[in-house]
Amino acid sequence: MPLRVELVSPERILFSGEAEMVIARTAGGDIAFLTGHAPFLGALGIGAVRIQKVGGGEEQAAVHGGFVEVKDDRVIILSDVAELASQIDVARARRAADEAERRVRAGDDAEAEAALRRAHVRVTVATGS
Secondary structure (H helix, E strand, C coil): CCEEEEEECCCCEEEEEEEEEEEEEECCEEEEEECCCCCEEEEEEEEEEEEEECCCCEEEEEEEEEEEEEECCEEEEEECCEEEHHHCCHHHHHHHHHHHHHHHHCCCCHHHHHHHHHHHHHHHHHHCC
């Protein structure tokens, strides 16, 4: 029996379907969810969510916070901000990374470091590297 997965942001449902495995970055680190996983509720960090679809293929998304709930072979990811890899503007993400790096080097606050992590996740998810 596959997992039933929903990836939702405030604006829309980004993914709804069946998967063999979901990998997400929580506050405690990366975690993989498979069929039969124990109930779980966790806070999401800035990172990639990988959804390995039934029959092959993978959907990736850049996620910038939120929550993941797993119960009864259902994975619900509620994210403050999320983008599927296919929807990320790589040039814009690279410009954001450059700007955030400049702010970090200038000794800007923790928000600049978080902006840099978000930009790097977006580039990584979009380019696969």
